[in-house]
Amino acid sequence: MKESRLFFILYHLVANRTVTAGQLADKLDVSVRTIYRDVERLCEAGIPVYTTSGRHGGLALVEGYTLDSVLFSSEEKRTILASLQSLDATQEPGHEVVVEKLSALFGDQEDSWLEVDFSGWGSRELDNRKFNMVRDAVINHRVLEIEYCNSKGEQDIRMLEPLQMLYKARAWYLKAYCRTNGGFRLFKLSRILSAKAVGRQVEKKCYPAPSPTEHETPYTTFILRFSAVMAYRVYDEFDATSVQKEKDGTLLVTTCWPYDSWVAGYVLSFGPSVTVVEPQCLRDEIHEMAKKLCELYKT
Known part of the structure; x- marks a missing residue:
């Protein structure tokens, strides 16, 4: 609690430049004496807090002071700012204000490192x-x-x-x-x-964690041979460790999927640039689908 209070005081000093001990005491629900003790601890930590007198007097930081390595290392500050900027990827409301305040607090401006677009092409x-x-x-x-x-x-x-x-x-x-x-x-x-x-919602529910045996879907091993012209899709859609490049330039992929209705359609999306090596049941299914396609487009 003490550490949180110290950070709160420091933030207000950076954000407001001058604040009275009474104002801080009211916000933190502690005595003015406690605030002055906290200020002493900040000074002992190397943070230059001083008092000013007069109508607009109070506690203040030395002009131009920013948080240096007293609380965070340079790498830690970069990590905090970069993590907050990643909120932009989810368009989280208010993230710009948070980043701006902490950038001022740290005396640093981190360039945005991430951009994410959730939309499909054209939509x-x-x-x-x-x-x-x-x-x-x-x-x-x-x-x-x-x-x-x-x-x-x-x-x-x-x-x-x-x-x-x-x-x-x-x-x-x-x-x-x-x-x-x-x-x-x-x-x-x-x-x-x-x-x-x-x-x-009437009440907050928790999505259940799957048990090791609940709703287990059997997986089937598939071996697919792709022509070299499909390399861009193969490396986009399969783990590189599952891809073996053959001497003739073709790519042999070994992968495991649940054998469901989508599998044949997915394989057909590669057109004539893929050959199913295994399993035989998928070869048979695609053969039947190919015959129906030939009938459909025969005329």
Whole structure:
């Protein structure tokens, strides 16, 4: 508590230049004597606090003083500012004010190191608006009514209690309690077609941690051979340790996925530049899909 009080006093001295001991005592709910003892500790730590008399007198810092290595090293100050600037990536309200105040406090101005755009190509305004709405619902515990398209292409209206946003495998998800279906669910943000806040949650729920055996999905090993022209996508979408470059320039990828309905469609997105080596069941599935595509485009 003492350390927090000292930092509070120091912040007010930097921000306001002059403040009375009585004002600080009122804000911190301590005696004026305690404030003067705290000021003595700050002086002992090398922070130049002095008193001024007169109508506008009080406690003040030496003109031009900034926080130096007394409290934070240069690396620590850079880390704090860089971390706060990363709030810009989530468009957190008020982050600019916090960064500005701490920059003044540290006597340093850190260049922004990170820029994140949550939108897809060509849909910036819509995607960012949706992201901000979902984020605000999580922070403010607002119930969301969404129109959602599931992995089977079915669209319906869901009433959700949003709990947390998750970024995983190059995609954003929403952890939520689904009032419509009566259970905890994970919703992919790109499949939320529309959303609106409709009220406040009655109580805050916690998304359950998965148990080692609960909802286990069996994984299948897939071996795929890509032509060299697909190298840009292969290294974008697969771990480099799973890629083996062959003498002829082709890329052999060994990976594990749950064998679901999306797998064949994903592999087909590479067109004729990929060959399924294993498993045979996927080769058969793609063969059947290819025959149907030939019939569809025959005329």
